[in-house]
Amino acid sequence: MITKTIIEQIEGEASLYFDMKENVVDFVTIAFPHFRGIEKMLEGKSALDALVITPRVCGICGHSHLLASVRAIEDAYKKSGFPIEITQKALKIREVTLILEIIQNHFKWIYLVLVPHLKELSNSQEFFNTPLKGAYGASLATKILAIFAGQWPHSSYMIPGGITSDFTYMDLTKAKILLEKLSRYFESETLGVSLEKFLSFDSCKEFTALEGNFAQIEQLLISLQMHKKGFAHDRFMILGDHQFSRVTKMKGTKFFQALPKYVMTQDTYAVNEKSYAKNALYKNSFYETGPLARCMAKEFKLIKNMHRRFKDSAYTRVVARFYETAYLLISCKKLLEEIDISEKSCVRSAPLKNIAGRGEGVVEAPRGPLIHRVKLENGKITSYEIITPTQWNISSGTQEKSSPAQKAMVGLSVKEAAFVFKTFDVCSVCTTH
Amino acid sequence: MHSKQEHKLKIFWLQGLTCNGNAHSFLNLEYLEELLEKIEFLYHPLLPAKETLSEMAKCKTSCDILIFEGAYDPSLKRADTFVDTMLHYYAKKAKYIIAVGTCASFGGIFKASSPQTNSGILFNEEQESGPLQGYSAKIINLSGCPVHPEWLGSTLNMIVDKHPVVLDKEHRPKELYSSLVHHGCTRNEYFEWKIDADDFGQKEGCLFYKQGCRAPMTHGSCNTILWNGVNSKTRSGTPCFGCTESDFPRTDLFETKTNMSIPVDAPLGVPKRAYLTLTGIAKTFHIKRLEEPLIDYKNDN
Amino acid sequence: MARTTKEERKNGIISAALELFSENGFYITTIPDIAKKVGMSVGNFYNYFSSKDILAKELIMYISEYLGKNIRAINESDASTQEKIEQIVSMYFDTAKERPEMIEYFLRVYLSNREVFKDGCEGMICVSPFITEMMIFFENGVASGELHDQDFFSAFGLFMGYLGGMVFLYGEKILPEPLDDYKQSISENIYNALKTRT
Numbered sequence: 001m002i003t004k005t006i007i008e009q010i011e012g013e014a015s016l017y018f019d020m021k022e023n024v025v026d027f028v029t030i031a032f033p034h035f036r037g038i039e040k041m042l043e044g045k046s047a048l049d050a051l052v053i054t055p056r057v058c059g060i061c062g063h064s065h066l067l068a069s070v071r072a073i074e075d076a077y078k079k080s081g082f083p084i085e086i087t088q089k090a091l092k093i094r095e096v097t098l099i100l101e102i103i104q105n106h107f108k109w110i111y112l113v114l115v116p117h118l119k120e121l122s123n124s125q126e127f128f129n130t131p132l133k134g135a136y137g138a139s140l141a142t143k144i145l146a147i148f149a150g151q152w153p154h155s156s157y158m159i160p161g162g163i164t165s166d167f168t169y170m171d172l173t174k175a176k177i178l179l180e181k182l183s184r185y186f187e188s189e190t191l192g193v194s195l196e197k198f199l200s201f202d203s204c205k206e207f208t209a210l211e212g213n214f215a216q217i218e219q220l221l222i223s224l225q226m227h228k229k230g231f232a233h234d235r236f237m238i239l240g241d242h243q244f245s246r247v248t249k250m251k252g253t254k255f256f257q258a259l260p261k262y263v264m265t266q267d268t269y270a271v272n273e274k275s276y277a278k279n280a281l282y283k284n285s286f287y288e289t290g291p292l293a294r295c296m297a298k299e300f301k302l303i304k305n306m307h308r309r310f311k312d313s314a315y316t317r318v319v320a321r322f323y324e325t326a327y328l329l330i331s332c333k334k335l336l337e338e339i340d341i342s343e344k345s346c347v348r349s350a351p352l353k354n355i356a357g358r359g360e361g362v363v364e365a366p367r368g369p370l371i372h373r374v375k376l377e378n379g380k381i382t383s384y385e386i387i388t389p390t391q392w393n394i395s396s397g398t399q400e401k402s403s404p405a406q407k408a409m410v411g412l413s414v415k416e417a418a419f420v421f422k423t424f425d426v427c428s429v430c431t432t433h
Numbered sequence: 434m435h436s437k438q439e440h441k442l443k444i445f446w447l448q449g450l451t452c453n454g455n456a457h458s459f460l461n462l463e464y465l466e467e468l469l470e471k472i473e474f475l476y477h478p479l480l481p482a483k484e485t486l487s488e489m490a491k492c493k494t495s496c497d498i499l500i501f502e503g504a505y506d507p508s509l510k511r512a513d514t515f516v517d518t519m520l521h522y523y524a525k526k527a528k529y530i531i532a533v534g535t536c537a538s539f540g541g542i543f544k545a546s547s548p549q550t551n552s553g554i555l556f557n558e559e560q561e562s563g564p565l566q567g568y569s570a571k572i573i574n575l576s577g578c579p580v581h582p583e584w585l586g587s588t589l590n591m592i593v594d595k596h597p598v599v600l601d602k603e604h605r606p607k608e609l610y611s612s613l614v615h616h617g618c619t620r621n622e623y624f625e626w627k628i629d630a631d632d633f634g635q636k637e638g639c640l641f642y643k644q645g646c647r648a649p650m651t652h653g654s655c656n657t658i659l660w661n662g663v664n665s666k667t668r669s670g671t672p673c674f675g676c677t678e679s680d681f682p683r684t685d686l687f688e689t690k691t692n693m694s695i696p697v698d699a700p701l702g703v704p705k706r707a708y709l710t711l712t713g714i715a716k717t718f719h720i721k722r723l724e725e726p727l728i729d730y731k732n733d734n
Numbered sequence: 735m736a737r738t739t740k741e742e743r744k745n746g747i748i749s750a751a752l753e754l755f756s757e758n759g760f761y762i763t764t765i766p767d768i769a770k771k772v773g774m775s776v777g778n779f780y781n782y783f784s785s786k787d788i789l790a791k792e793l794i795m796y797i798s799e800y801l802g803k804n805i806r807a808i809n810e811s812d813a814s815t816q817e818k819i820e821q822i823v824s825m826y827f828d829t830a831k832e833r834p835e836m837i838e839y840f841l842r843v844y845l846s847n848r849e850v851f852k853d854g855c856e857g858m859i860c861v862s863p864f865i866t867e868m869m870i871f872f873e874n875g876v877a878s879g880e881l882h883d884q885d886f887f888s889a890f891g892l893f894m895g896y897l898g899g900m901v902f903l904y905g906e907k908i909l910p911e912p913l914d915d916y917k918q919s920i921s922e923n924i925y926n927a928l929k930t931r932t
Contacts, residue, residue: 006512008486009478011453013511033510036450036546048687052674056542059453059579090634108460108479116481131481132466139461143661150669151660152461153454153579157671159633159687164670166636168728174663342730345670346634429452692876694886695869705873709866717857 002272007418009113011060012428014394016421017272018414025417028409030396031268031275038433042384047073047352047376050384051156054372057386057433060108062153063101063145064365065386067094068372070158076359076376077160082350089343090162092335093148095242096175098363099332100145101152103182105366106291106325107137109425110190114318115213118220121419127220128213133189140182147175162346169341176336183329190214195326203305204319214322221315229412230314230420232404236293237282237392239263239371240364244331246297249282253296253307258282260362260371265387268396276432279395279403280387288312288404289368289392290425292320300327314408314423321425352379365389367425388430394421441473442593445489445496445523448478449516450543450551451503454579455534461661462582471593472498490514495526498592500585504536504543504551505564517564520554524565529592530554530572533585538576538603539679555604559679574604578676583658584609603679605652610677613701614648617656618667624649627715628723633670637726640672642696645688647675649700744782746772748796749835751789756838760790760847787850794844794851794860797836801829802863809870815880816929818871820921823897827913830901837901868893875928882930893924 005016012034019027038057042050054069055062077084111134119127142152148165149155157164183195191198192212201207207218221227236250239260249258265278279286287293292312295303303323306316356379361372368389375383395403402410405424409417446456456478462468474482475496476489484494490512501520509516524530532554535541539553552558554565555572565572575584588606591598599607618624623639630638640646648656651673655665666673674686690697699708738746750771754763765786769779783789808821830837844851851860858865872889875881881889900920904913 006487008512011478013486034450036543038546041542041545046685046688049682049684052682052686053542056452056454056578059451059455059457062452062454112479112481129481132469135460135465135480139463139661142461143663146661146664148669150664150666150671151655153457154676155666155669155671156674157666157669162634164633166634166670168636169730344634346632348632692874692883693869693872693881693889695873697873697877705870706866709869710862713857713862713865714859717859 003414004272005414005418007421007426010422010426010428011058011430012432014426014428014431015273016409016418017270018409018417020414024411024413025409027399027402028406028417029268029270029272030277030394030403030405031270031273032277032394032428032432033273033275034428035276035432039384039386042381045381047076047355047374047379047381048159050372050374050381051159054386055154055156057388058427058430059153060105061101061365061367061370061427061430063097063149063155064363064370065372066156066158067098068361068363068365068370068386069374070094070160071361071363072359072372072374073355073361073376074160074359075361076355076357076374077349079357079359080355082354084161084349085347086162087343087345087347089339089341090345092339093163093165093167094158095244096332096335097145097149097155097157098242099244099328099335100141102364102366103325103328103332104138104141104145104152105425106321107141107186108134109321110134110213110217110325111137113422113425114217117419117422118217118224121415122220122224124220128216130213133213137182137185137189140178140185144175144178144182147171147178159346160352161349162344164346166345167341172336172339172341176333179329179333179336183333186325186329188212191322191326195330198326199300199302199323199330201302203302204309206302218319221318224416226318226420227310227313227315229416230312230317230408230423232288232312232408233286234312235285235287235404236296237287237289237369238293238297238364239362239369241362242364243335244328245294245364248297249287250293250296253304255297260360260369263369263371263387265391269398270396275396277394277396278387278391279397280391281395286395286397286401286403287392289389290366291324292317293368294364295320295323295327298327314420317423355379365430367427367430368392386433388427388433390424390427390431393424394426394431441471442497442589443473443475443495444477444498444500444589445475445527446477446500446502447489447516447519447523448511449501449503449520449537449554450506450509450546451534451536452543453478453502455502455585458579459533459582459585462586463662464586465582468586468589472589478502486512490519492519492522496523497527498529498531498589499523499527500531500533501537501554502533504540504546505554506543506547506551507564508547508550520564524568524571527571530565530568531585531588532572532574532576532604533580535576535578535676535678535681538574538605539681541578542682556679569604572604573598573600573606575609576603576605576677576679577653578674578681581653581655581658581660584654601652605677609654609658610652612652612654612657614651614653614655614665614667614673614677615700616654618648618665619656620667623723625715626718626720626723627712628720630670635726636670636728637723640667640670641689643689644672645674645686645690646672647678647683648673650698651675651678653677743772743774747774747779747782747789748793751793752835752839755793755843756835760843760850765789787854790843790850791855791860793839794855795863797840798861798864800836801826802867804829805864805867805871809867809874815875815878816925818875819925819928820917822871822893823921823924824917826897826901827917830904831913834905838905841898841902841905879930881928889928892927896920896924
């Protein structure tokens with residue numbers, strides 16, 4: 001018997017078609033509605049117009065699209081024989097603002113998605129629900145981002161050659177101070193312990209000593225048995241090259257090479273409704289992407305320990321997002337300290353009309369690898385392809401070959417499955433663009 | 434002073450074809466918590482609300498304010514219901530209809546997804562031929578891509594305070610859109626003396642002549658009510674792309690269109706002759722201070 | 735006898751000054767020479783122009799406004815760009831014939847004695863009305879699709895350098911034919927050089 005459930009508030013919506021057997025999910029297909037045709041819109045436009053249009057793929061991760069876009073264009077410059085040598089300052093500030101967008105995303109996911117749905121799933125009256133904490137944390141993170149990028153959402157401050165922002169030492173200082181404020185907020189309001197201490201945990205046994213939002217969430221997840229539910233394929237993919245990530249493919253804890261050229265898309269298996277999403281695969285297999293994948297690749301002690309005990313359960317997946325937030329706050333601080341303000345913000349590059357050929361930009365967006373592939377002729381776009389992270393996690397495959405999210409929902413009740421679906425942090429608008 | 438028992442204005446945030454940028458921008462409102470004491474969301478795409486979208490889609494209730502985000506697309510469905518159906522039903526019931534963002538105001542970027550069918554709710558670019566033409570008197574356009582959270586916040590406050598919202602010809606509140614994005618730009622002195630920025634990445638120089646800045650032709654308050662409380666595009670060296678106007682997005686966005694080196698568009702309302710005369714005179718003079726960097730991090734000590 | 739207005743007296747000085755400067759040169763012509771030609775006392779002259787340098791600058795502004803006004807009328811007409819080129823050439827050549835002292839002053843005094851104009855007539859500020867109208871002409875020409883887009887100065891130099899050169903030759907009495915006979919070929923050459931390429 002197929003039941004349809006529409007999941008809302010996932011940066012749009014998605015329809016889950018559950019095939020139930022004995023009251024649990026036997027198989028589920030996923031359809032995403034709402035197509036906007038952004039790739040087609042870009043054809044015929046000047047390459048730089050992509051820097052304004054692609055952030056509008058998504059309201060919560062538009063900044064990642066900006067970086068993927070500019071990297072793709074700069075790659076096209078390189079392949080045309082006009083490589084651009086960007087300054088360390090520009091590269092680092094691009095990383096800083098990318099990281100802040102990820103942090104903003106996680107704050108919102110924790111307080112606007114995880115907490116309300118955990119509360120609903122557990123039917124617990126006493127469980128807290130403080131959505132505005134998510135809005136506040138996110139607004140502070142994007143305020144810091146805006147010091148460099150001018151605004152959030154929808155900045156276009158990254159251009160071939162570097163960044164448009166010629167910020168002052170005063171701006172840099174302000175950013176550092178506000179980052180401290182944000183870190184203290186996360187520590188006191190969410191974690192209940194300092195970032196450094198949290199990141200140094202060896203195992204999840206150390207959570208028992210904690211108090212605060214994270215501790216309550218963790219306890220509730222355990223009581224809902226989420227450490228025994230929501231398993232995907234235990235395979236991970238990280239393709240964006242950053243200081244905070246390691247490019248690799250993983251099967252369990254084993255590392256393998258990962259090259260963007262093996263990434264492909266295919267039509268989704270969505271028999272009940274037309275889906276405008278496309279599946280994303282690597283060498284014809286599905287992989288999980290996002291915070292858990294990135295944490296696994298970095299071999300953080302705590303995550304390794306949790307993975308040893310609970311594999312890629314919903315519990316591990318959720319905790320990884322908290323862990324990554326703490327890790328990124330520290331990474332961001334380090335990057336800001338490395339900025340040499342005397343370097344140029346933007347170096348000159350060849351005139352755009354000289355640029356022809358292909359370029360690819362790969363970025364670790366909040367939910368995983370984001371790939372932009374552009375083809376230029378005399379500086380104009382002839383084709384543009386975007387592959388988003390949600391396409392990896394929330395692919396809709398067959399029962400024999402299912403995506404991470406599909407596999408994770410099998411064997412659960414509809415309510416639990418909907419919750420597990422959300423632990424992948426779904427972005428509907430990105431998936432369909 | 435509003436007591437918490439007083440009737441909170443009920444708002445339904447309905448979306449058309451959108452990226453959710455306006456919903457996220459709104460979450461950055463500094464006084465969100467205080468505003469939520471005066472208004473209540475029946476439905477919001479991000480904030481927890483009274484109802485689910487599926488409930489609202491049944492079209493059984495009503496709202497005081499209908500907020501619409503995204504381009505109008507007649508074929509679009511949400512919660513298994515045509516958005517068009519929900520739009521018309523709630524538009525009739527609501528006292529105010531607010532189009533947030535340029536897509537809802539004029540069509541914006543997602544009009545291009547289906548140019549023949551998509552538009553804003555009242556305007557289709559500059560023409561007042563959108564689906565809610567009949568409700569023109571109730572409609573406020575808060576254009577911008579995305580809308581600045583304070584533009585929505587202050588409009589909602591005006592409504593709560595029962596203060597009349599005076600609109601311009603494009604239904605945008607004059608309080609927010611009568612000034613130009615150009616007002617308050619930190620590069621104004623360079624605009625005055627026609628010192629163009631030769632490259633990106635410098636805090637000196639005006640971005641109007643070469644880098645395609647539309648600020649002198651664009652209505653908005655980005656340089657007076659700063660973004661995220663700290664900055665703006667032009668202050669951080671990015672040209673304004675004119676995102677509050679009905680012709681957004683234009684093309685060749687980082688370049689100024691010129692004919693024989695003369696900008697095709699002069700600042701709003703400024704006759705070409707006046708602009709060229711003034712520019713010719715300003716460009717004649719070389720003001721040494723304005724041709725030097727303000728801070729030279731490499732060599733200053 | 736009708737009382738002449740201040741404006742008319744001023745214009746009288748301007749005409750007289752332009753004639754004397756073009757006949758005898760800038761440095762040789764003195765204020766008393768000009769005052770005598772107009773029929774006023776030197777003291778009264780200084781009520782209109784407080785120095786020879788100021789007079790020199792006002793003269794160039796007067797000429798630019800004159801040319802600017804005429805080009806503006808051509809710009810605002812409905813004619814095609816090709817026709818406008820013919821009209822500008824015609825207007826310029828007619829001015830050279832009917833009021834030779836104006837063009838002569840421009841070529842032989844303004845362009846050739848830069849030291850006189852360096853304070854107060856920096857760059858192109860004193861010829862601004864004329865330059866602005868030429869900018870409008872070029873901008874409209876490209877906007878309407880009749881002229882190809884290029885750097886303003888490349889186009890301006892071609893147009894004005896050409897006209898100035900022809901009028902110089904005319905002034906030196908080198909041209910074998912009357913100036914009017916050159917209007918058509920000059921206009922064609924300018925149009926062919928500037929028009930859109932297919």
